[in-house]
Amino acid sequence: MSIVIAEDLFKSYGKVVAVDGLFLRVNEGSVVGLMGPNGAGKTTTIKMILGLMKPDRGHVKLLGQDPWDNPEIRSQTGVVYEKPFFPASEKVLDYLERVCRIFGVSESRALEVLKLVNLDEAFDRTIKALSAGMLQKFAIAHAIIHEPKFVIADEITSNLDPKARSELLDLIDQLHEDQKVTFLLSSHILPELSKVCDAVVVLNKGKVYASGNLSELYDEFVARTIRILTDKPRELVETLRKKLSYVEKADADSQGISIKILKEGTDTVYEDISKLARECEAKILGIETESASLEELYKQVVDSEAK
Amino acid sequence: MGKGTAFLEILSSSLHGDYKFPILEFLAFLFLLSSFVFAGFGGFGSTGVPEEYYVFFMTNSLMGLPLFILAMLLLRNIASGIGNDIEKGTIQTILAYPLRRRSILTAKLLSSFGVAIFLFLGIQISALCTLAPEMVASNLLVVLLTYMANLSFALFIASIALLMTLLLRKGSVGVVIGIMVFFLFSILTSLVSFWAHATNSILPMQLYSLVNPSFAINFYYSSLQPQVQVFWTPSFTEALLYVGAGYALTTFILFLSYFYFCRRLNV
Numbered sequence: 001m002s003i004v005i006a007e008d009l010f011k012s013y014g015k016v017v018a019v020d021g022l023f024l025r026v027n028e029g030s031v032v033g034l035m036g037p038n039g040a041g042k043t044t045t046i047k048m049i050l051g052l053m054k055p056d057r058g059h060v061k062l063l064g065q066d067p068w069d070n071p072e073i074r075s076q077t078g079v080v081y082e083k084p085f086f087p088a089s090e091k092v093l094d095y096l097e098r099v100c101r102i103f104g105v106s107e108s109r110a111l112e113v114l115k116l117v118n119l120d121e122a123f124d125r126t127i128k129a130l131s132a133g134m135l136q137k138f139a140i141a142h143a144i145i146h147e148p149k150f151v152i153a154d155e156i157t158s159n160l161d162p163k164a165r166s167e168l169l170d171l172i173d174q175l176h177e178d179q180k181v182t183f184l185l186s187s188h189i190l191p192e193l194s195k196v197c198d199a200v201v202v203l204n205k206g207k208v209y210a211s212g213n214l215s216e217l218y219d220e221f222v223a224r225t226i227r228i229l230t231d232k233p234r235e236l237v238e239t240l241r242k243k244l245s246y247v248e249k250a251d252a253d254s255q256g257i258s259i260k261i262l263k264e265g266t267d268t269v270y271e272d273i274s275k276l277a278r279e280c281e282a283k284i285l286g287i288e289t290e291s292a293s294l295e296e297l298y299k300q301v302v303d304s305e306a307k
Numbered sequence: 308m309g310k311g312t313a314f315l316e317i318l319s320s321s322l323h324g325d326y327k328f329p330i331l332e333f334l335a336f337l338f339l340l341s342s343f344v345f346a347g348f349g350g351f352g353s354t355g356v357p358e359e360y361y362v363f364f365m366t367n368s369l370m371g372l373p374l375f376i377l378a379m380l381l382l383r384n385i386a387s388g389i390g391n392d393i394e395k396g397t398i399q400t401i402l403a404y405p406l407r408r409r410s411i412l413t414a415k416l417l418s419s420f421g422v423a424i425f426l427f428l429g430i431q432i433s434a435l436c437t438l439a440p441e442m443v444a445s446n447l448l449v450v451l452l453t454y455m456a457n458l459s460f461a462l463f464i465a466s467i468a469l470l471m472t473l474l475l476r477k478g479s480v481g482v483v484i485g486i487m488v489f490f491l492f493s494i495l496t497s498l499v500s501f502w503a504h505a506t507n508s509i510l511p512m513q514l515y516s517l518v519n520p521s522f523a524i525n526f527y528y529s530s531l532q533p534q535v536q537v538f539w540t541p542s543f544t545e546a547l548l549y550v551g552a553g554y555a556l557t558t559f560i561l562f563l564s565y566f567y568f569c570r571r572l573n574v
Contacts, residue, residue, distance in 0.1 A: 047573070047574075050403070051402075052399060052402055052573065052574045053573040053574070054571075054573060069407055069408045069569060071404075071405040071406055071407055072405070074403055074404060074405040074406075075405040077403070078403075079399075079400075079403045081396070081399060081400075083396065084400075085395060085396040085397040085398075085399055085400045086397070086400060087320065087323070087324060087397065089327075090323075098316055098319075098320065099404075101312055101313075101316050102312070102313045102316045102317070102404050102405070102406075103313075103404070103405060104312065104313070142400075
């Protein structure tokens with residue numbers, strides 16, 4: 001079942017096009033990353049999905065319904081904003097108990113979620129007294145208090161230090177594993193998406209450049225880097241450069257060779273290396289495939305679109 | 308627990324934001340003080356003047372400064388409540404709750420308008436009952452009509468400020484527009500009279516009374532004095548119609564605000 005279906009979304013602010021013909025699908029039980037630089041249209045997309053903003057064109061279905069002014073959807077959806085907006089002078093536990101009453105869940109759930117996000121010790125503080133990291137945890141507690149099926153989080157880690165960031169991602173992972181919550185996470189900080197996401201959607205200039213699960217996208221867009229350990233790196237690197245058209249880049253050092261290959265060489269590269277090594281009488285001591293980073297994927301996707 | 312509880316929680320949260328200590332206490336004091344200080348009994352007991360006129364005069368004089376304070380309070384509540392929520396983004400959190408937008412706006416308006424008006428009327432009526440209980444008891448309709456006519460104008464100003472706040476997403480701008488409209492209409496009161504006399508036509512007065520029905524009510528009760536000649540003598544029914552028109556206009560602006568908030572407001 002698809003939790004989110006967005007079709008042909010278009011939104012502009014005056015002459016500036018924020019989202020341009022966007023199609024998006026988030027399946028139940030997945031953690032999908034919405035990836036893109038600042039100004040790519042992530043927040044606008046999220047606002048349209050949440051029904052906070054009407055698209056100029058196209059339509060969104062959230063949990064099978066139109067999200068605009070739809071209380072039924074609200075009780076199954078949680079939201080974490082980049083800059084959480086809460087009444088600053090209210091106390092942490094008091095506010096969450098109020099939210100429990102709003103959603104019609106037991107007030108004891110307030111302390112339960114505070115414990116879940118490791119914020120139970122701050123229950124008596126006012127919201128304005130929370131640090132940035134604590135505030136994001138509080139926002140997550142606020143978002144999951146009514147046990148939603150789906151949580152949207154917009155740039156939630158952008159203002160956090162690495163430790164707080166890592167803790168938050170662990171928490172998301174835990175909620176996904178234990179409570180089967182579906183997540184849509186937007187971020188421009190790429191390593192964190194690769195840590196928790198099953199699939200990513202790459203946005204730039206309001207358009208989806210690529211989408212799919214990470215391994216598929218790596219296969220499609222990212223030139224693989226292979227490290228070959230050999231006794232004759234200089235000879236072998238020359239042969240590889242000359243004879244393999246799919247080798248994008250090849251560099252030798254004293255212990256081996258690093259080559260970057262294009263997608264078309266993926267299936268035959270190991271066989272070809274062995275064959276060429278035999279030709280130049282080089283001994284292969286080992287071959288390693290280096291994992292591509294999400295940054296590299298993003299760069300490749302955007303570059304390929306630009307071409 | 309249901310939608311009712313959610314509504315009450317939003318209302319309680321709005322009240323908490325709109326009337327932090329000691330705002331409400333200070334306003335109550337101001338309303339009380341100004342109600343008694345400005346109460347007037349001019350001409351009371353003169354022969355031939357009907358009691359209705361005195362009750363109207365007293366009620367009107369009691370309301371002068373408190374009504375101005377009320378109008379400013381309504382504008383301030385719109386700016387600090389609804390306006391701030393939109394500007395700071397708190398409305399995004401509120402819209403994530405399982406309530407329809409119209410219920411959210413209603414809760415906000417009950418807090419911004421309802422409590423302020425309740426406080427104003429409560430203190431005013433208490434003051435009237437203390438000052439002249441028998442006169443008030445025997446002229447309830449006059450008191451009611453005078454309040455309705457004056458409140459209509461304050462609500463009209465507040466509803467314009469609300470609509471502007473929603474359209475411009477800036478509470479402060481909405482309030483400035485509200486204050487400008489308030490003073491513009493105060494100036495218009497004199498201009499309309501001048502215009503009517505200059506053209507020898509009551510049309511400007513009639514038009515102005517549609518927005519500010521207290522103008523027509525004032526003429527109606529003033530015309531009850533036997534020795535006084537007034538330029539315009541609207542009938543009681545006519546005066547009532549102006550009050551109705553004033554509320555209809557305010558209701559229309561509030562309807563536009565609801566429509567925009569529920570159907571158009573992107574946050």
